[in-house]
Amino acid sequence: MQTVEALVGPRSEAAPMGREARLPQGALLLAPMVALSHRALRELILGFDAAGPRRGLDLAYTEMTSAAALTAHSVFDECFIDAGPEPARVVYQFYTTKSEGFREALAMVADRGVFGVDINFGCSAPHILRSGGGAAWMREPKEAANLVRIARSAWSASLSAKLRIGAEDDYGSLRDFCLGLIEAGIDFLTLHPRLEGQKFRRSGRWDYVARLAQELSVPLVGNGDIRGFGDWSRWMAEARPAGIMIGREAVRRPWIFALIRGCEADSAFELRVDLRETAFRFLDLVEKRLPPEFHESRAKRFFSYYCDNFSFAHHLNVKLQRAADPASMRQILDEYLDEVPGDRIALERA
Ligand SMILES: Cc1cc2nc3c(=O)[nH]c(=O)nc-3n(C[C@H](O)[C@H](O)[C@H](O)COP(=O)(O)O)c2cc1C
Structure with missing residues (x-):
């Protein structure tokens, strides 16, 4: 290489x-x-x-x-x-x-x-x-x-x-x-x-x-x-x-x-990424680092790209775009991963 x-x-x-x-x-x-x-x-x-x-x-x-x-x-x-x-x-x-x-x-x-x-x-x-x-x-x-x-x-x-x-x-x-x-x-x-x-x-x-x-x-x-x-x-x-x-x-x-x-x-090289943990960490950072007025809009902007990592990207994104706050977004992600548990870990390589 x-x-x-x-x-x-x-x-x-x-x-x-x-x-x-x-x-x-x-x-x-x-x-x-x-x-x-x-x-x-x-x-x-x-x-x-x-x-x-x-x-x-x-x-x-x-x-x-x-x-x-x-x-x-x-x-x-x-x-x-x-x-x-x-x-x-x-x-x-x-x-x-x-x-x-x-x-x-x-x-x-x-x-x-x-x-x-x-x-x-x-x-x-x-x-x-x-x-x-x-x-x-x-x-x-x-x-x-x-x-x-x-x-x-x-x-x-x-x-x-x-x-x-x-x-x-x-x-x-x-x-x-x-x-x-x-x-x-x-x-x-x-x-x-x-x-x-x-x-x-x-x-x-x-x-x-x-x-x-x-x-x-x-x-x-x-x-x-x-x-x-x-x-x-x-x-x-x-x-x-x-x-x-x-x-x-x-x-x-x-x-x-x-x-x-x-x-x-x-x-x-391989990277094992926990997609739930990454999304939750992002939501925590949004709440910690950005003003409350930005929480919903910035989280939704992010998910409109991040959802591409999931098998049913469109379905998940539509739900997240309807959520009112980061707490509801966490719940939607968990419900999705309960249904599609195999989506939680992504194995990333070249
Ligand atoms: C949602 C969005 C917002 C953008 N905002 C800016 C910006 O504030 N300043 C800028 O110079 N380019 C902006 N761009 C252009 C990007 O910096 C970049 O040039 C473009 O997305 C191509 O790179 P990519 O194919 O890696 O996304 C924006 C692009 C997107 C998709």
Whole structure:
């Protein structure tokens, strides 16, 4: 079995980050996902560290947080910028529609001890695009570079940005956009290789990741459609990114990072996962770490992915989506496992 270093090869040996924090070699990253990438999910994932030969997750992005809402002291700020339990493995993702006020937002999180801050240039949800945030910045390369320049002058830890291909299927425009950000001081980039507005139906263009990773002078993380060790090792070898970011599969299988590291070290690696215990632990974390107003919605969001682990996924998910609180969700899970006891343990391997 090849190691990550062997797969990445010499190109990224000396990732030119140059500031306080460096992207670990062949890093595994948790993607920013609204209503999913919060402290409870992060703690659940970190709990699987001990299951593999070495730690699984290197960096966990928070869901995108509005810089304007933060500076206006909106009500759930503390939850959005909770960097626990290990701030050094956290990247705050910010979303903004303008450069004014961004410096102030960064100043508000300067003492949190996080690995870094990421700027969202990739979200293409219609309301975000209309407001001029997310992927709308990719239509304004000079403005985007200016935002990075402002952030760079105000932020000394890692500064990164997450992108899509852009509005057009045009590699040259994407590369030029990236070069502007690099010139403005970005430390690394993540590419989710889909066009603006493109949904998940068609697979991502990892050929874009491969080409860009070769041409940029900063590390490039690839993201999109990683479902397991096979996808991970394929794209590490073929696209040679500096790291790989995983989103939806990390909600379905929060042990995915531990599994990848385990299989990387030993192709016969197996992980025995107690699906009941994992779900219950997640619900405990939701109740402990998130404000009460979020318990029901965040638990339901999680289960809409996690239920895929069960034989009767749709049936179970429909019931959980009708539950009013975590206590009822625990009861529904137990009733299901009484009926289908064989579903409790999943044996995970490459
Ligand atoms: C529910 C959901 C919420 C998302 N929220 C964000 C976000 O806040 N910021 C962002 O940059 N991307 C966001 N994304 C995109 C993901 O970060 C990631 O790029 C995408 O899901 C592809 O990765 P995957 O195939 O591993 O899931 C979101 C995706 C999903 C499914």
